[in-house]
Amino acid sequence: MSFRSPHDMGGLPAGPVDTSEHASTFWEQRVDAIRELTRKIELDGRPLIRVDELRRAIESLGAQSYDELSYYERWIHALSTLLVEKGVLTTAELGRKLAEIEAREEGT
Amino acid sequence: MSFSAGDRVRVREMYPPGHVRTPFYVRGKAGIVERVVGEFDNPEELAYGREGDKRILYRVRFAQRDVFPQTPSGSDTIDVEIYEHWLVPEGDGR
Numbered sequence: 001m002s003f004r005s006p007h008d009m010g011g012l013p014a015g016p017v018d019t020s021e022h023a024s025t026f027w028e029q030r031v032d033a034i035r036e037l038t039r040k041i042e043l044d045g046r047p048l049i050r051v052d053e054l055r056r057a058i059e060s061l062g063a064q065s066y067d068e069l070s071y072y073e074r075w076i077h078a079l080s081t082l083l084v085e086k087g088v089l090t091t092a093e094l095g096r097k098l099a100e101i102e103a104r105e106e107g108t
Numbered sequence: 109m110s111f112s113a114g115d116r117v118r119v120r121e122m123y124p125p126g127h128v129r130t131p132f133y134v135r136g137k138a139g140i141v142e143r144v145v146g147e148f149d150n151p152e153e154l155a156y157g158r159e160g161d162k163r164i165l166y167r168v169r170f171a172q173r174d175v176f177p178q179t180p181s182g183s184d185t186i187d188v189e190i191y192e193h194w195l196v197p198e199g200d201g202r
Contacts, residue, residue, distance in 0.1 A: 003123040004132050011133040011176055056127035056155035086157075 006063040028072040034079060049082050057081050109192065110164060115141045116198035117168060119190060127155035130194045134186075138198045139170040142187060150191065164192040 038049040057078035069077065083089045111117055121136035129151055145167055149160030172184040
């Protein structure tokens with residue numbers, strides 16, 4: 001059986017490519033900044049998160065998430081997973097922060 | 109196994125899980141080494157936070173019709189950069 005990962009889509013039928021330009025949103029810029037920080041911060045003499053690790057985590061999202069999430073949503077999901085894997089964050093910390101933000105958003 | 113520019117090679121037809129850098133659509137296809145790109149840390153190991161061993165990267169040129177048989181005509185080619193452990197000499201099977 002040949003295993004094909006959802007991101008490895010070269011040559012598959014697809015619709016037209018949307019080539020229109022669009023400005024990045026503030027939250028997308030923040031995700032980009034977090035990614036830059038995780039590349040620049042070194043742990044034991046190497047980047048905290050290498051690009052190869054980020055790609056691996058994005059490819060591991062699962063077919064449904066991979067298709068449904070936007071570009072930077074994939075990044076932040078993958079970065080969160082890697083930061084948990086590396087012991088920088090715990091899932092409990094992430095969960096508390098997400099709940100806090102949701103509560104704040106509901107209040108506005 | 110190391111190759112030189114001009115060598116005929118075939119991409120291994122294998123489908124391991126995990127992070128790999130060889131696109132699905134060239135697996136099992138034959139092409140010609142266009143150039144030796146250089147030696148790099150193996151990204152398939154770096155992807156898991158391990159130190160990658162050094163692997164030679166080749167740029168391999170394929171006839172587009174060999175990769176995508178529905179290509180109408182012409183002499184278009186596709187270049188893909190592929191690490192040494194994914195390549196075998198053409199003619200030696202897979």
